[in-house]
Amino acid sequence: MNQVLNCADARMLFALLLYGELSFDEEERVDAHLDGCAECRAALERETSLHAAFDGVAVEPAASLLRECRADLAAALQLEQSREQPPLWAGGSRVRAGWWAQFTNMLGGAAILRPVGAVALVALGFLGARLMPFSGESSLTGASQDGIARVSDVETQSDGTVRIVVDETRQRTISGNLDDQRIRTRLLEAVRDPSNPGLRADSASLLSQRAQSAEIRSALVYLVGHDANDGVRLKAMEGLKGFANDPEVRDVLSRALLNDANPGVRTQAIDILIPGPDDRSLPNIDRAMIGTLQELMLRENNASVRQRGQRVLEAINASAEVY
């Protein structure tokens, strides 16, 4: 069946031709028609351009969405397992269950006992809090010129005087440059001091000067991802400039770009992650980063950050549409 196609019939088959979904005979007839029809060859070129344009609206899920999906699935599977599987110690290859699943399994795994378990845990927590030593500041602690002091024992002596044993932490000064391991160790401790954001910011700023050290970079990554103080996060990000190809850095900056409440942090994140719009490395942005930028377009309210993300997506011909 080698009937000759007219122009209209041939053009109807162009899309399937481009997908390689025509039968051998159909493709032969289209080719035969194209050989003798310049207009249809031009029409096929237009159809090919249209075909390619569809790629521009493809959306690549952000790496953070994939991570979130995986984490939520793991949690849901664990729940499924705790509902349906025998206790872990019954044998077989099992995913490690969380403490709650193990606890309820200890209670026999019966759903009805789960509320009993919850009450028991609350009671344990209440009792534990009463029995634990008072961990916050108390009248037994105090500051002396030498440092923090804590009374550890009191006793009345035979002559009527009182004997008090005081545990003291004495202040001391350490000096050295940033390559001195003692200095680094203390700074790494200081950036984790929950009570003093100023100290954390200053320490982060110093550590940022030595981010080529994996240990320090890891601490800076932690600060960017976890520190509640905007200034500390910004200082820590300073040190991550130039390390955007490090997967750990890339990951935390992507999360900061999408989730950080502070627009300054988000701006800094995109500046570190993506080189300037004129940089020739732009086309090498990976698919996960494209997905992150597309997700940014979905949720970003700050005009400057949006504009920056949009410019990058446009520069690499990726869709910046907000769906």
Add this chain to the structure above:
Amino acid sequence: MALNSGLQIDESALIRAAQEGDHDAFEQLVRIYDQSVLRLAMNLLRSPEDAHDVYQEAFLRVFRNLHNFRFDCSFHTWLYRIVTNLCLDQMRKRKVRKEEPAVLAGSDGPLDRMDSVAEERVDGDPQRHLFSGQLRNRIKQVLEGLTARERMVFELRHYQGLRLRRIGEILGTTEEAAKNCLFRATQKMRVALGDFV
């Protein structure tokens, strides 16, 4: 399926191990397919939240029903059958919830509404023009206007690169029916977008 063809993973062995309760094997199976599942859901539903829900529900259904999988089709086909059904349900719900714009008449006018890009077409770089925001918007509108099945077949063929025979298997229909569906989808898109190229 070409997925992970470079990795020396014996998928059947993983499936059997997962059927026997090996959760590491199940996790490996998830990792083989989950990016393409998420991409499919994201492209079809255009919503991270909905794509997340489809991902969760699909793999939970696989987990719950894996013991019933009898290897009478590929695991990929079976998984995609679950995913496409979930996506189709979601897309149909949306159609019921809100009035979608008509296929060939978007919110900003009928098909020949090209006035706003006429000057750009005369002077602009054709490649740049091709990927212009107007064209992407129009493609998005037209995609949203396709029926759920047309949209699904187009997505699976164009973006996921599946052959029509496989698409037919996934959607529980024949290759010919899938071909007709793709034909209708591309015809609609050509009519709606022809002026751009």
